[in-house]
Amino acid sequence: MVMKPMKALLDLEAGMRIVMDAARPIERTEQVTLLEAVGRVLAEEVCASMDVPPFARAAMDGYAVRAEDTFGAGNFSPRILELIEVIHAGESARLSVRPAACIQVATGAPMPDGADAVVMVEDTELDRTNVMVYKPVYPQQHASPMGEDIKSGSCVLQRGMRLDPSKIGVLAALGFQKVTVYQKPAVAVIPSGNEILMPGEALSPGRIYDINSYTLSALISENGGLPQIFPIMKDTLEAAISTIREALTYDLIVLSGGSSVGERDMMVEAVERMGEIKFHGIAVKPGKPTLCGVVEGHLLIGMPGYPTSCLTNGYGILAPALRKMSRLGERALASLKAPMVRRYTSTIGRHQYLPVRLDGGEVVPVFKESGAITSMADAEGYIEIPANVDLLEKGEVVEVLLF
Amino acid sequence: MVMKPMKALLDLEAGMRIVMDAARPIERTEQVTLLEAVGRVLAEEVCASMDVPPFARAAMDGYAVRAEDTFGAGNFSPRILELIEVIHAGESARLSVRPAACIQVATGAPMPDGADAVVMVEDTELDRTNVMVYKPVYPQQHASPMGEDIKSGSCVLQRGMRLDPSKIGVLAALGFQKVTVYQKPAVAVIPSGNEILMPGEALSPGRIYDINSYTLSALISENGGLPQIFPIMKDTLEAAISTIREALTYDLIVLSGGSSVGERDMMVEAVERMGEIKFHGIAVKPGKPTLCGVVEGHLLIGMPGYPTSCLTNGYGILAPALRKMSRLGERALASLKAPMVRRYTSTIGRHQYLPVRLDGGEVVPVFKESGAITSMADAEGYIEIPANVDLLEKGEVVEVLLF
Known part of the structure; x- marks a missing residue:
């Protein structure tokens, strides 16, 4: 040798x-289910083949109305509308909202024909089939138009994006069961x-x-x-x-x-x-x-x-x-800044990774020797000392990258 | 209804x-293999049933010597030692190091009997069976004692620790194939x-x-x-x-x-x-x-x-x-501080989570409405606005928690 x-x-x-x-x-690339997709990297552009929501819907529990029918309403001068139908989420109204009428809707229910706003239930009182409206609404108030979230044809997720919970939510909203990832x-x-x-x-x-x-x-x-x-x-x-x-x-x-x-x-x-x-x-x-x-x-x-x-x-x-x-991009290691508990000398000309732990808000070097795995296992993170720095003073604030 | x-x-x-x-x-709890254990939470205290390393070993490539035989060595006054054996990592010396002799060792090789230090190969010259030593070593120099990393009987990992790569390394060092996690x-x-x-x-x-x-x-x-x-x-x-x-x-x-x-x-x-x-x-x-x-x-x-x-x-x-x-403890979400791109008013009395993205180093609110998943999918993170704050000024520096 x-x-x-x-x-x-x-x-x-x-x-x-x-x-x-x-x-x-x-x-x-490979196909995975939405449940397997978290943390993976999208390998296709995702464009919407439908509007989300696919219909105009009520954004509040209350009454679908023609906004103009509520103009002038006040605490002492309610507008009175006739309740002609009650629909729940997932149902569609059979009737249209004609002048001076209203349809009770739950949040998420499709807006009935004829209605252009929703009066919140808190701003009303129901007396048999008469709804007293105490507060006016403007057109489109408390109503979400079709495609408000995602418009059909728009490309909402780009190739190379990391799939976090919200992006998986976008896929679900568009009806995807599987997705192509790298x-x-x-x-x-x-x-x-x-x-x-x-x-x-x-x-x-x-x-x-x-x-x-x-x-x-x-x-x-x-x-x-x-x-x-x-x-x-x-x-x-x-x-x-x-x-x-x-x-x-x-x-x-x-x-x-x-x-x-x-x-x-x-x-x-x-x-x-x-x-x-x-x-x-x-x-x-x-x-x-x-x-x-x-x-x-x-x-x-x-x-x-x-x-x-x-x-x-x-x-x-x-x-x-x-x-x-893996296309995950730079890791955003959580970090914090804290002062050195003691002076530390480093080797000039070499970039040093120094394992450290935190004790009482101070940074304590725990490096034993390169051969010891406990040098790392006892550490909570590390600091980097650039090649042109040979000394960290006691009390000097350093950035700790946490494992 | x-x-x-x-x-x-x-x-x-x-x-x-x-x-x-x-x-x-x-x-x-359950048992998992070391390869499955990353990110899991340890459900047992891990105490060492062996020393790591299990023997004193060379910490450098070079020659195992009796330190005193090198005292006085210098660039112009080498000490000359007789090379009596060559061992590699994984081998043990058959001979002992007697006065004025040395054994060639690779990093990690067990220290031969009789030797108490290693002279680095860089500080020597080999001439047939004569090793010229140009620099003295002190006892224990470039030699790691048995148990230097982990002492037999010491408890090195505690119940409840999250198993990161270094802690899995400790388990491997102790010969574990499986580990008990929550x-x-x-x-x-x-x-x-x-x-x-x-x-x-x-x-x-x-x-x-x-x-x-x-x-x-x-x-x-x-x-x-x-x-x-x-x-x-x-x-x-x-x-x-x-x-x-x-x-x-x-x-x-x-x-x-x-x-x-x-x-x-x-x-x-x-x-x-x-x-x-x-x-x-x-x-x-x-x-x-x-x-x-x-x-x-x-x-x-x-x-x-x-x-x-x-x-x-x-x-x-x-x-x-x-x-x-899951005992993972608080999530250390990576965060950064940046100024608001515009004034933002919040609701007094409610703690607000505001989805934001970063654009040119500035924080841009992307909240569309609660019903829109794209409010989140277009965001890179969120800021929190406490219940007692109702206004963030343009240019005000806020902390963005990154997804």
């Missing part, structure tokens, strides 16, 4: 441009490292359980991907080549593990032989030994082997790439 | 206290209203498609619940009673529709007969005709029939209740 130190590091911005450029939005990117998660075992296997000397495949899969699920964990890749060039070849049926290939320079060289060589290395080594902390390549058009990201490095780069590099592929 | 106007409105805070008090966290609350979504049809049915005069069951189900899924849409409830007291009885196998009952006072009275009567009305009518806009009851210990929420009213109250009232039941 010849151990070669990594070459000069690429800065994060340049690295991200390369990754984002190689990450291509998925074009494949497929989720399929992601091959390939663990490697002779020292790792899958959870559930019996631990033997020198071995540890695979952490990265699980943290990455969880992150992939959270960011719109479909992870598939591969068997642990053997530490040989042949194994790397045949595994990557098998993974070419996936949209994105994520290699996890291979933390040591030796293992990494083997991955680098496999990618070099099969495609192109875009970069190897990036100026972030932790997470320096990150690899980016393209094999037959497929983006391949080699994550650092250390669990914290792997996961912070998961948030920083993998998730944005995946969100471009 | 006798139409009764609603009684005095409860303020939002008092209403929320009632709803939140009646919403009880789910106690039932079951998701099962939610009965019961549409009503004689005027509604399910999407896919042929539209007939006076009828509209059900929107609320779909917006609510999407919202329920997004907030940790398992929605089940019931058949459309008939508009009779008997139907209401038998449907609610059937829904008592669910954790939460959500009635949607019944926008008119008449339909609502029927629901109120059914709930009064079977259990207790907690409130009927709340000082929010839109969403006033909201009903809260408890039937045999089950929280029941009657949502307003109008789609926008229903969905804003879904975000404002239903989602917090569900997140208490």
